[in-house]
Amino acid sequence: MSVGVETMKMARIANLDAGDATQYMTAALRGFNMEVNELNAQKVNDVYSELAAITAADTSQIATAMSKTASI
Secondary structure, eight states: OHHHHHHHHHHHHHTOOHHHHHHHHHHHHHHTTOOSSHHHHHHHHHHHHHHHHHSSOOHHHHHHHHHHHTTO
16 A cells, blocks of 8 residues: 555656556566565655656656666
8 A cells, every 4th residue: 555655656746647657666666676665665756756856857767767777
């Protein structure tokens, strides 16, 4: 439940569809071999938000790039 709340926060902050936010969160947690829990979901949100704030990319672009490179 708590991971769902963090995913909805991501969707609201980044103006994403809930389904897209869920895919991005799942890709990040699985891609980086992180346990699915509230703390790790908060970390993902923090990283995506910070990167979006300091770059010209938005959260969906960052999430897509991370999902492609996480396994490397």
